[in-house]
Amino acid sequence: MQDIAGTTVLAGAGKMGGAMLTGWLARGLDPQRVIVVEPSPSPEISALAAQGVRLNPQGTATADTLVIAVKPQTFREAGPRLKPFVDPTTLVVSIMAGTTIASLQAVCGAKVVRAMPNTPAAIGRGVTVAVAAENVSAAQRAAADALLKATGAVEWIDDEALMDAVTAVSGSGPAYVFLLAEELARAGVAAGLPEALAARLARETVAGAGELLHRSELPAATLRQNVTSPGGTTAAALDVLMGHEGLQRLMIRAVAAATARSKDLAK
Structure with a gap:
């Protein structure tokens, strides 16, 4: 150095x-x-x-x-x-x-x-x-x-x-990804998978998708679209996640809350 x-x-x-x-x-x-x-x-x-x-x-x-x-x-x-x-x-x-x-x-x-x-x-x-x-x-x-x-x-x-917004997006962001893995595993159990298998599938899927995003030069939106066949299973799930009260609104609220807290800490 x-x-x-x-x-x-x-x-x-x-x-x-x-x-x-x-x-x-x-x-x-x-x-x-x-x-x-x-x-x-x-x-x-x-x-x-x-x-x-x-x-x-x-x-x-x-x-x-x-x-x-x-x-x-x-x-x-x-x-x-x-x-x-x-x-x-x-x-x-x-x-x-x-x-x-x-x-x-x-x-x-x-x-x-x-x-x-x-x-x-x-x-x-x-x-x-x-x-x-x-x-x-x-x-x-x-x-x-x-x-x-x-x-x-x-x-x-x-x-x-x-x-403050940086803190909310990248500083706190890993926790959001870990929560995604947690909830994906819980959803798998609710759909009938054994708990241990659901946890392994969720963990490796989130980790693998993150590595693909890291290595690829394509935007995240393009990588998402590449997984999504019209009328298929992924599209059915994304209709829920991208709906009116879906992930976009939740993430905006979450990042806004973290941004506000970061500003409070500076006082």
């Missing part, structure tokens, strides 16, 4: 922070230039100390990049403890939902990138959306991009106000 210079401090090494750290090391970031601040490290994170990662070192060192991956509700308490890592040149990258650039600047300094990853980052298949403060340099943006790409794709936006 040649774009990453100096010392990188990771504050918070839970599931998402841990996934990012694993990705950085796999991509060649020198572990001796990584400091992890995590009060309750997992055995996996503790084991990385043997590779040279500095875990909860005594004292503080100024970070070239500080990545904040703590829970948003703990930031007010944790933020002041992170400030000693920051000087006027430090880049702060936050993956905390609902925490604005202005809030981060007030606590940790002015050079801030706000990012929203999602849980497939744990297997390197996440997608992260990021927005940078105006005073972030091109080199710092490149460094943030390299760190975030360690867990999957990265999209950049210019308008921070879009982050």
Whole structure:
């Protein structure tokens, strides 16, 4: 990771922070230039100390990049403890939902990138959306991009106000897909399938369809149409799912609810 210079401090090494750290090391970031601040490290994170990662070192060192991956509700308490890592040149990258650039600047300094990853980052298949403060340099943006790409794709936006909708679509989106697998399995049981078989069929169908969508350059609508024969079984099901009170209206309401909650968290 040649774009990453100096010392990188990771504050918070839970599931998402841990996934990012694993990705950085796999991509060649020198572990001796990584400091992890995590009060309750997992055995996996503790084991990385043997590779040279500095875990909860005594004292503080100024970070070239500080990545904040703590829970948003703990930031007010944790933020002041992170400030000693920051000087006027430090880049702060936050993956905390609902925490604005202005809030981060007030606590940790002015050079801030706000990012929203999602849980497939744990297997390197996440997608992260990021927005940078105006005073972030091109080199710092490149460094943030390299760190975030360690867990999957990265999209950049210019308008921070879009982050609430981003959180609702991609940040929370994996839960919607998992719910689809749950409900598809339940529907299979209701149609007469054994529970275990229905669960396996639903799981593999959702996973396979997702992989096909990932590999194909065709729009999702075209892939759907390719499965649907006029007057066939799929068309009968889609008449229900795409009806007046179907999936489209439910998804609009769901994303709107998540967007509103994200805005509430920022207050």
